[in-house]
Amino acid sequence: MSEMSYTVEEIARLLRISKVTVYDLIKKGDLVSYRVGKQMRVDAADLDAYKKREKGLSPNLQEEFTDRPADRSPSYRAVAAANGMRTIVITGQDISIDILARHIEKNVTGMRPLRAYVGSLDSLISLYRGECDVVSTHLLDGETGEYNLPYIRRIFIGSSYLVVNLLSRPCGFLVAKGNPLDLHGWKDLKRPGLRLVNREKGVGARVLLDAQLSLHGIRSERLIGYDQEESNPIGVAAKVASGEADIGIGHEKTAAMMDNVDFVKLIEERVDLVMLKKPHNREWIQALLQILNSEAFLNELRVIPGTDTSQTGKVMLET
Numbered sequence: 001m002s003e004m005s006y007t008v009e010e011i012a013r014l015l016r017i018s019k020v021t022v023y024d025l026i027k028k029g030d031l032v033s034y035r036v037g038k039q040m041r042v043d044a045a046d047l048d049a050y051k052k053r054e055k056g057l058s059p060n061l062q063e064e065f066t067d068r069p070a071d072r073s074p075s076y077r078a079v080a081a082a083n084g085m086r087t088i089v090i091t092g093q094d095i096s097i098d099i100l101a102r103h104i105e106k107n108v109t110g111m112r113p114l115r116a117y118v119g120s121l122d123s124l125i126s127l128y129r130g131e132c133d134v135v136s137t138h139l140l141d142g143e144t145g146e147y148n149l150p151y152i153r154r155i156f157i158g159s160s161y162l163v164v165n166l167l168s169r170p171c172g173f174l175v176a177k178g179n180p181l182d183l184h185g186w187k188d189l190k191r192p193g194l195r196l197v198n199r200e201k202g203v204g205a206r207v208l209l210d211a212q213l214s215l216h217g218i219r220s221e222r223l224i225g226y227d228q229e230e231s232n233p234i235g236v237a238a239k240v241a242s243g244e245a246d247i248g249i250g251h252e253k254t255a256a257m258m259d260n261v262d263f264v265k266l267i268e269e270r271v272d273l274v275m276l277k278k279p280h281n282r283e284w285i286q287a288l289l290q291i292l293n294s295e296a297f298l299n300e301l302r303v304i305p306g307t308d309t310s311q312t313g314k315v316m317l318e319t
Contacts, residue, residue, distance in 0.1 A: 004044040023089045023116045024131040091116040091123035092136030099300050108287045119203035124155050138204035138271045142211030147270040160277040163317040168308040172266035174240050174250040179262050186212045196225040197236050197245035205249040237261050252306035
C-alpha cells in the first residue's frame with residue numbers, strides 16, 4: 001500500500017478548489033486528516049475515499065476500495081471529536097495568527113484551531129460562505145483611506161458580526177540594503193525601469209499597492225514585474241535580496257529576516273479579526289477576546305519588529 005500523503009495546498013490543486021474549501025472539508029469531517037507539527041496532511045487512501053463518496057459510492061464500501069489498515073493512526077479531527085472537542089478554522093498568513101492559534105489551543109477547553117493560510121479578501125469571502133470561523137484582514141479602502149471596515153460592511157450586509165483589532169504595523173517598500181535607488185514614496189513607482197515583485201490578488205499588500213497606483217495615477221501595465229506574483233511575503237523579500245527585483249510591498253518584520261533587505265515605512269496598517277456572531281460560537285468568542293487582552297499573548301506580539309499592540313483586543317465594530 002502506498003504511504004503517500006498530501007498537504008492542504010496539494011489537495012487544493014488536485015481537486016481544483018481553494019485551500020479554505022479544503023479546510024472546510026476537514027472541519028466538517030468529510031476529509032480525514034491528521035497533523036504533523038503545524039501542517040495538516042491527508043493520506044492518499046483518504047483522498048480516494050472522499051472522491052468515491054462524492055461520486056456516489058456507499059461509505060460502507062470504503063474499506064473495499066481504499067485498502068485501509070485497521071491499525072491506522074486516528075485523524076486529527078477524529079481525535080478531537082472523540083474527546084468532545086470542536087475545531088475552528090482561522091485564516092491569515094502572519095505569524096501573529098500562529099501565536100493566536102497556539103494560545104487558543106492551550107487556553108480554550110474543548111477547542112482545537114486549524115490554520116488556513118489565505119489572503120485578506122479571500123478570507124472575508126470564505127467567512128461569508130461559512131467556510132471558516134475567524135479571519136484576519138488588512139485591506140485599505142482607497143476611497144476612504146480606512147482599513148477593513150468598508151470591505152466588511154459591504155460583504156456582510158444584514159449579518160451579525162464582530163470586528164476586533166489584532167495589531168497595527170508599518171507597511172511600505174522592501175528595497176535592497178542601503179536603499180541604493182533612493183526610493184521613499186509611492187510616486188517613485190513612476191520611475192522608468194524600476195522592477196517590481198508583486199503579491200497575488202486579494203492579499204492586503206496587493207490591495208494597498210493597487211489603491212496607491214490609482215491615487216497617484218500610475219498605470220499598472222507600465223510597471224515592470226507587476227504580473228510577477230509571489231504567494232508569501234518571504235518570497236517578495238527574497239526576490240529583492242537576490243537582486244531580481246528592485247522593490248516589493250511588505251512589512252518591517254519581513255525585512256528584518258533578510259540580511260540584504262531594508263524597509264521604507266509608508267503607512268501604518270491595521271490588522272483586524274472578524275467573526276460572525278452566532279449562538280453556537282458566543283462562548284469561544286468571549287474566550288478569544290480574553291486571550292487578545294492577556295499579557296501573555298500581548299508580550300509575544302510585542303517582540304515582532306514594528307508591532308503596535310496599543311489597540312489589540314479593542315472592538316472596532318459590532319453589529
